[in-house]
Amino acid sequence: MRDISVLEISGGRAPAHVAIIMDGNGRWAKRKGLPRIMGHRAGAERLREIVEASVRNGIEYLTVFAFSTENWRRSKSEVEGLMNLFRIYSRSEANSLNSNGIRVRFIGDRSELEPRVYEAMAKLESATENNSKLCLTVAINYGGRDDIARAAKRLARAAADGEIDPDLVNEGYFAAMFDTGFLPDPDLVVRTSGEMRISNFLIWQSAYAEFAFVDTLWPDFTAERFETVLESYSRRDRRFGAAAS
Numbered sequence: 001m002r003d004i005s006v007l008e009i010s011g012g013r014a015p016a017h018v019a020i021i022m023d024g025n026g027r028w029a030k031r032k033g034l035p036r037i038m039g040h041r042a043g044a045e046r047l048r049e050i051v052e053a054s055v056r057n058g059i060e061y062l063t064v065f066a067f068s069t070e071n072w073r074r075s076k077s078e079v080e081g082l083m084n085l086f087r088i089y090s091r092s093e094a095n096s097l098n099s100n101g102i103r104v105r106f107i108g109d110r111s112e113l114e115p116r117v118y119e120a121m122a123k124l125e126s127a128t129e130n131n132s133k134l135c136l137t138v139a140i141n142y143g144g145r146d147d148i149a150r151a152a153k154r155l156a157r158a159a160a161d162g163e164i165d166p167d168l169v170n171e172g173y174f175a176a177m178f179d180t181g182f183l184p185d186p187d188l189v190v191r192t193s194g195e196m197r198i199s200n201f202l203i204w205q206s207a208y209a210e211f212a213f214v215d216t217l218w219p220d221f222t223a224e225r226f227e228t229v230l231e232s233y234s235r236r237d238r239r240f241g242a243a244a245s
């Protein structure tokens with residue numbers, strides 16, 4: 001493990017919150033003549049390396065897209081295989097996450113997951129809740145539109161129950177109702193595999209994010225490639241609507 005990060009060498013700034021659309025597992029497997037699930041397994045292994053690289057590079061929040069609200073359209077066997085991976089990894093990773101000071105949280109609609117899957121997720125969340133080096137948020141059955149719709153439902157219900165004054169609702173108030181209410185907005189959204197779309201990920205939250213689309217398939221996205229993306233981020237000029245200086 002290197003003790004000086006790429007960003008320190010280049011003098012740049014690390015993004016506080018990086019979000020990643022981990023895409024390309026299926027194509028990676030197909031190229032190797034393997035079943036798609038083997039690509040997902042390789043992808044899960046790669047995530048471990050990227051989490052470690054995030055800690056090394058001073059990132060505070062890493063959010064990864066693991067299963068979208070649209071991914072239920074895949075074959076039953078692929079969906080089941082993915083759910084098994086979420087369950088197995090939630091159990092097997094607890095010790096190493098704890099020894100590295102990593103807190104895990106999940107976003108997405110859990111009510112549609114099998115009990116044994118969401119129970120394993122909830123267990124991992126509570127097992128790691130006192131860690132503070134990096135917050136790893138895993139999006140499972142997550143959709144940006146669904147997040148917004150569920151937040152609207154919570155607000156409407158609170159207003160109907162007389163708990164909130166509708167005139168107090170503004171952007172900040174609304175955003176606090178999202179699954180991501182505990183997170184700052186992402187500074188950088190990375191998508192692997194060459195696709196250049198957001199696929200219903202953090203659509204509200206990434207309003208002012210920087211984007212990086214990389215051609216590498218997720219299982220091939222090494223820490224070194226990730227650090228190249230971080231380095232290019234550190235050279236960007238974020239203006240948030242203000243005039244260039």
Ligand code: IPE
Nearest residue numbers: 022023024025026027066067
């Ligand atoms: C991303 O890889 C993982 C999930 C969506 C669960 P894909 O499975 O979408 O891989 P490709 O895009 O088919 O290569």
Ligand code: IPE
Nearest residue numbers: 021022023065066067068199
């Ligand atoms: C987005 O990838 C979802 C995840 C990475 C979990 P998809 O592969 O599902 O997205 P599309 O279908 O190419 O837009």
Ligand code: MG
Nearest residue numbers: 023024025026
């Ligand atoms: Mg894909």
